[in-house]
Amino acid sequence: MSGKVGAIAGDTAVTHSVECARLTEFKQFLNKLVKDSVNNAAYYGDGARLCISRSSNETYPVCTQEVPAEIIMTLWNSLLLKQCPRYFQIPILRKAVADIEGGCRNAKECDVSTSVKQAESATDANNKAEMVYDLVKLQKYVVNNLEKLLTRLTDNTEAGNLQNYAEAGSLCADGEECKCNAPTTAIQQPPVSFTAGHIKNKPRKMEDRHVCLDRYSDLYELKQQQYSFYGVFDGHSGPLAACYATSQLPYILATSLKEINNDVADVTLYREAFENAFLQTDKMFCQKGISSGTTAVCVLLAHPTVRSNQSHLYVAWVGDSKALLVSPTVSLQLVKSHKPDAADERKRIEAAEGGGTVMYVQGQWRVNGILNVSRSIGDYTVVPAIAEPDFVDVPLTPAHDFIVLGTDGLFDHVPEPMLVETIYKSLADAEQRVENIPKVLIELAKEGDSQDNITVVIVFLKNRSNIVQNFKSV
Incomplete structure (x- = not known):
C-alpha cells in the first residue's frame, strides 16, 4: 500500500515508505481510540448518546425482522460520532454487522425473549415463535461489539491488514506516490x-x-x-x-x-x-x-x-x-x-370506516378531537x-x-x-x-x-x- 523513495547516506541506501495518507489517518484514528480508552475518556460528546432511552418506559421491543435496520443505524451513528475516517466506514460497518447478527440471538445482554407471532388470519394455524429484543440493550450490544472490533484492529498483529478495511480503490497502490485526492470512480457525486x-x-x-x-x-x-x-x-x-x-x-x-x-x-x-x-x-x-x-x-x-x-x-x-x-x-x-380541516382530508376522515370526526379543540382542528x-x-x-x-x-x-x-x-x-x-x-x-x-x-x-x-x-x-x-x- 505504499510507494518507495530512495535516499543515499554515504554508501548506504535507505528506503523510506510513503504511506497512503488515508491509511495513516485511519491508524491515527485507532491510536486515539486506544488513548481515550486508557484515559477512561468518553467516546461521545454531551447529548450524543446513541441509546434513545433514559428509562424502561422509553424503549420498544424489536422483532426479528426489525433487527437489521436497528443494527445498521446504530453502527452508522456510532461510526460518525467516533469520527471514523470516511473511506473505512462502510467496510467496518459490514464486518461489524456480520459479527453482530451472528451473535446477538444468543447474547444474554440483549435481553432476548421469545413470543408467539400473531396469526395473519383466523385460518392460519402456523403461528411461529420469534425472538424479541429490548431496543436499548440491543443498541448497547451493538456499540460494545463495534468497540471490540476497533480495539482488535489496534493490535500489532493487525497492522499489516488494516488496508483490508478500506473501500476498494480508495487507497494508493503499491509502488505509487500517495495521491489521495485523485478520483477513485469514473463518476463522482456532486458536492452535496x-x-x-x-x-x-x-x-x-x-x-x-x-x-x-x-x-x-x-x-x-x-x-x-x-x-x-x-x-x-x-x-x-x-x-x-x-x-x-x-x-x-x-x-x-x-x-x-x-x-x-x-x-x-x-x-x-x-x-x-x-x-x-x-x-x-x-x-x-x-x-x-x-x-x-x-x-x-x-x-x-x-x-x-x-x-x-x-x-x-x-x-x-x-x-x-x-x-x-x-x-x-x-x-x-x-x-x-x-391538516384535518383541509376539504379533501375532512371528507376522507368523515368517510373512514368506523366513523371519524374533525373537531376544533384547544385552538386547532383535530382528528377525533385528538390529533392536529x-x-x-x-x-x-x-x-x-x-x-x-x-x-x-x-x-x-x-x-x-x-x-x-x-x-x-x-x-x-x-x-x-x-x-x-x-x-x-x-x-x-x-x-x-x-x-x-x-x-x-x-x-x-x-x-x-x-x-x-x-x-x-x-x-x-x-x-x-x-x-x-x-x-x-x-
Missing part, C-alpha cells in the same frame, strides 16, 4: 453536503428526530444508483414513533429500491417504493401498541449516472413537516400539509389518521442551490422568504460557519414565538462558493 440543528425549546421532551444519510446507497448496498436520503420526523405523544421511523423507514425503502431497474425506471416505481416504506413502517410500529406517532418528510436525492447527468429529487411526506427547494429566483414549497394532523406514522388509536404519503418528484437543474427540511416548529414561525434570505446571507458571510446556520434559523423561529420542538436540515446541492456566486449573479 448537509447541516442540521434541533432544539427542545419549551416542551418537556424533545420528540423530533432527523436522519441524514449522504451515503445512503453505500450503507444499504444499492449498487444500481447513488442516492442520498434525508428525513425529518416530528414526534408526538413521546419520541418513540419518530425514533422507530428513523431506523426502519430508510431500510424498508432501500429494500424496495433494490428492485428498481434504473435503465427503465419511472416515477411510479419510486412512488410505490415510498408508499410501501411509509405503510410498512406504520404497520410494524402500530403492532407494538405504543401510543406515539410522528409526522415525516423524506427526501431521496438521486445523483447523476452514466445514462443521465441530471440529479433528481423524490419527496414523500405525511403530516405538516415541510421541504423547501431553493434557487436564487424561485423557492418551491414541495409539501402540502395534511390528518396523516402520520403510528397513532394506532386514531384510526382515521393514515400513513399513506403524498409524493412529488423534481428534476434538479443547475439553478437549484439547496433544500430546507423542517418541522412545523420552524416553518410555522419563520416566513419562507426570510428563511431563504437568511441562508444565502449566512453563506455569503465568510465568517459564518456552515454548521451554525441551523442555529440562526432556530433563533428566528424562537423570535417568531415558536413554542414547539424545532428541527431543521439544510441539504446543499453545490459547494458553498458556487451557491454564493449563483446568488450574487442574479
Whole structure:
C-alpha cells in the first residue's frame, strides 16, 4: 500500500515508505481510540448518546425482522460520532454487522425473549415463535461489539491488514506516490453536503428526530444508483414513533429500491417504493401498541449516472413537516400539509370506516378531537389518521442551490422568504460557519414565538462558493 523513495547516506541506501495518507489517518484514528480508552475518556460528546432511552418506559421491543435496520443505524451513528475516517466506514460497518447478527440471538445482554407471532388470519394455524429484543440493550450490544472490533484492529498483529478495511480503490497502490485526492470512480457525486440543528425549546421532551444519510446507497448496498436520503420526523405523544421511523423507514425503502431497474425506471416505481416504506413502517410500529406517532418528510436525492447527468429529487411526506427547494429566483414549497380541516382530508376522515370526526379543540382542528394532523406514522388509536404519503418528484437543474427540511416548529414561525434570505446571507458571510446556520434559523423561529420542538436540515446541492456566486449573479 505504499510507494518507495530512495535516499543515499554515504554508501548506504535507505528506503523510506510513503504511506497512503488515508491509511495513516485511519491508524491515527485507532491510536486515539486506544488513548481515550486508557484515559477512561468518553467516546461521545454531551447529548450524543446513541441509546434513545433514559428509562424502561422509553424503549420498544424489536422483532426479528426489525433487527437489521436497528443494527445498521446504530453502527452508522456510532461510526460518525467516533469520527471514523470516511473511506473505512462502510467496510467496518459490514464486518461489524456480520459479527453482530451472528451473535446477538444468543447474547444474554440483549435481553432476548421469545413470543408467539400473531396469526395473519383466523385460518392460519402456523403461528411461529420469534425472538424479541429490548431496543436499548440491543443498541448497547451493538456499540460494545463495534468497540471490540476497533480495539482488535489496534493490535500489532493487525497492522499489516488494516488496508483490508478500506473501500476498494480508495487507497494508493503499491509502488505509487500517495495521491489521495485523485478520483477513485469514473463518476463522482456532486458536492452535496448537509447541516442540521434541533432544539427542545419549551416542551418537556424533545420528540423530533432527523436522519441524514449522504451515503445512503453505500450503507444499504444499492449498487444500481447513488442516492442520498434525508428525513425529518416530528414526534408526538413521546419520541418513540419518530425514533422507530428513523431506523426502519430508510431500510424498508432501500429494500424496495433494490428492485428498481434504473435503465427503465419511472416515477411510479419510486412512488410505490415510498408508499410501501411509509405503510410498512406504520404497520410494524402500530403492532407494538405504543401510543406515539410522528409526522415525516423524506427526501431521496438521486445523483447523476452514466445514462443521465441530471440529479433528481423524490419527496414523500405525511403530516405538516415541510421541504423547501431553493434557487436564487424561485423557492418551491414541495409539501402540502395534511391538516384535518383541509376539504379533501375532512371528507376522507368523515368517510373512514368506523366513523371519524374533525373537531376544533384547544385552538386547532383535530382528528377525533385528538390529533392536529390528518396523516402520520403510528397513532394506532386514531384510526382515521393514515400513513399513506403524498409524493412529488423534481428534476434538479443547475439553478437549484439547496433544500430546507423542517418541522412545523420552524416553518410555522419563520416566513419562507426570510428563511431563504437568511441562508444565502449566512453563506455569503465568510465568517459564518456552515454548521451554525441551523442555529440562526432556530433563533428566528424562537423570535417568531415558536413554542414547539424545532428541527431543521439544510441539504446543499453545490459547494458553498458556487451557491454564493449563483446568488450574487442574479
